[in-house]
Amino acid sequence: MPLTLKCVPTNPADLEAVTLLLGREPRAEFEVVVRGDNGEPVVLRNASLMFDSTPMPTLYWLVDPELNRRVGTLEAAGGVRAAEAAVDAGALIEAHDTYAAKRDASLPESYEGPRPSGGVGGTRIGVKCLHAHYANFLAGGVDPVGEWVEKRLLSEVEESE
Template sequence: MTRPPFPPVSDADLTVVRRQLGRPARGVLGIAARCVCGNPTVVATAPRLPDGTPFPTFYYLTHPAATAAMSALEAGHVMPELLAETQADPDRMAAYRRAHEEYLADRAQFGEVVEIAGISAGGMPTRVKCLHALAAHALAAGPGVNPVGDAALARSTWSPDVCACAPEESG
């Protein structure tokens, strides 16, 4: 089940993402997930940035409140718990491997980059390394695709169903 391509990214979206990140966004192909208010939450990023750098993180979390929530979970060392829960459940482990394959298939629609072949993000398919990347994938793909991303979102203080955008994030 592949999701891209995305509608063209607008200048207003890029302005919001620039504000969210505090820097210009690089290689944005589209908005993969949005806040309930319409602001970008996850951008889809080219597998090779404009400067030629390979970039495996296709789904990139930009929403400041979501990013802060994932950072708080990481600071609380939730990754080993999520990995242990995933490894203890064969069905969940299989779903995590499928999420990795789907992530690669989504990114491949925008070109193959030999330097990152087989590398997805967040530690998939065998580790839990970056909750930001896993949550971004879960938001972009929708519930039930990335079980670890879903679990991170469920444990976080941020909800994709409630706008937590700062007023200055509006385009």
């Protein structure tokens, strides 16, 4: 699926589309940072704090239904363990650190409340959620697990042709 990386402020159409995709109202401010060719949201960038001030560890959220299904299938087939074994541990730590720094940079300097923790998807170490890593990768993050997922999804498409 061809994707376009762009930062677009939340607008009523995006809010409506994301509400339908999530099956609920969003719990934090967001912007659509990756769209499909049809303009539909694929990846969201979430605010670091939810509307109720709860920390939001997941900076990038994959909302495309087809990609979610395909990544979920990969995850259910042991993809988390396979990805963790396949990628360089140092590169994974760097991806977590970069993600956390980017997420935390959006908090006001004066903010003294609870902060989001962990790296990609709130994970402190290793791999927890292929969806979060893939969303980070699609949003332009250097993420070895997201790249691993992309290769698997592309090979899936090639095999079906």
